[in-house]
Amino acid sequence: xxxxxxxxxxxxxxxxxxxxxxxxxxxxxxxxxxxxxxxxxxxxxxxxxxxxxxxxxxxxxxxxxxxxxxxxxxxxxxxxxxxxxxxxxxxxxxxxxxxxxxxxxxxxxxx
Amino acid sequence: xxxxxxxxxxxxxxxxxxxxxxxxxxxxxxxxxxxxxxxxxxxxxxxxxxxxxxxxxxxxxxxxxxxxxxxxxxxxxxxxxxxxxxxxxxxxxxxxxxxxxxxxxxxxxxxxx
Numbered sequence: 103x104x105x106x107x108x109x110x111x112x113x114x115x116x117x118x119x120x121x122x123x124x125x126x127x128x129x130x131x132x133x134x135x136x137x138x139x140x141x142x143x144x145x146x147x148x149x150x151x152x153x154x155x156x157x158x159x160x161x162x163x164x165x166x167x168x169x170x171x172x173x174x175x176x177x178x179x180x181x182x183x184x185x186x187x188x189x190x191x192x193x194x195x196x197x198x199x200x201x202x203x204x205x206x207x208x209x210x211x212x213x
Numbered sequence: 214x215x216x217x218x219x220x221x222x223x224x225x226x227x228x229x230x231x232x233x234x235x236x237x238x239x240x241x242x243x244x245x246x247x248x249x250x251x252x253x254x255x256x257x258x259x260x261x262x263x264x265x266x267x268x269x270x271x272x273x274x275x276x277x278x279x280x281x282x283x284x285x286x287x288x289x290x291x292x293x294x295x296x297x298x299x300x301x302x303x304x305x306x307x308x309x310x311x312x313x314x315x316x317x318x319x320x321x322x323x324x325x326x
Contacts (some may be wrong), residue, residue: 106255135315144319145303188255190315201246203255 105129108189108204115211121176123207125189128170136163136174137188139206145188148174179211215239219304219318226294226325234289234321236304242316244307245287246271247279249300250320256303262287294325 107126115121125134136148149156149163151172156163160179165172176183189204217238226232238245243264248256258271262281276298278290287306291298302321307313 104255137315137317145305145315145317147315147317150314190256201258203257205253205255 104204105193105202106189106191106204108187108207110207111205112208113210115179115209117180117211117213119179119211121179121183121209121211123174123187123189123209125172125174125191125204126170127172127189127191127202130194131167131170132192132194134165134172134192135190135201136172137190139186139188141185148187176209181211181213184209184211217304217306217316217318219302219321221321222319223322224324226291226323228294228296228325230294231290231292232294232323233291234302234304234323236287236289236318237285238287238304238306238316239285240306240308240316241284242306242308243284244313245281246305247277247287247289248303248305249273250303251300259289259302291323296325299323299325 105128109124133152135150137145138148139145151165160177162175186206186208188206191202220235246261247259250256257273259277260279262268265281265284268279268281281287304318305315307315
């Protein structure tokens with residue numbers, strides 16, 4: 103079983119829809135990252151959080167440490183949001199090597 | 214503001230050839246990482262460095278070598294390329310070991326035939 107599980111694997115939405123991507127992890131963590139990867143492009147950090155909630159524009163990230171779960175929400179989705187969204191966690195070992203990645207959620211937003 | 218710069222973006226190698234992927238960051242970050250991304254898999258750590266002169270193995274180091282002679286540069290060397298090393302490689306950096314925003318390069322797509 104992967105230490106980081108994302109759902110869904112693939113998601114298609116129409117422009118304007120509210121989108122939720124989920125990330126569950128199985129062990130204690132120090133922090134969690136949400137990353138965005140556009141087709142053929144690099145990876146950009148969206149959020150880093152260790153508790154509560156963060157908001158940036160139309161993106162909202164939440165984390166529940168007790169339930170070992172995080173969600174990424176996109177409000178009023180737009181075709182330019184089409185990308186792969188990756189969850190990554192810093193495990194509680196405290197070493198630089200222990201950053202574990204999910205396999206990503208591929209989002210397609212259509213007109 | 215360059216951030217993390219990787220070269221080359223694309224490369225085709227023959228089995229047994231060698232090459233170096235270059236990675237440079239201009240943010241004075243201590244921590245640098247090399248990851249590989251295979252289809253359907255999460256990124257896997259190859260090597261990392263916590264500062265100039267210090268490197269360590271990640272999850273999948275076999276077939277690779279690194280060096281960190283300066284804070285800015287963290288090249289990844291493939292000595293005897295194998296088809297299993299066909300992948301997309303990402304260099305990344307951050308300021309703090311545990312909690313710090315990650316900055317990634319654009320990626321290098323390597324094919325070994």
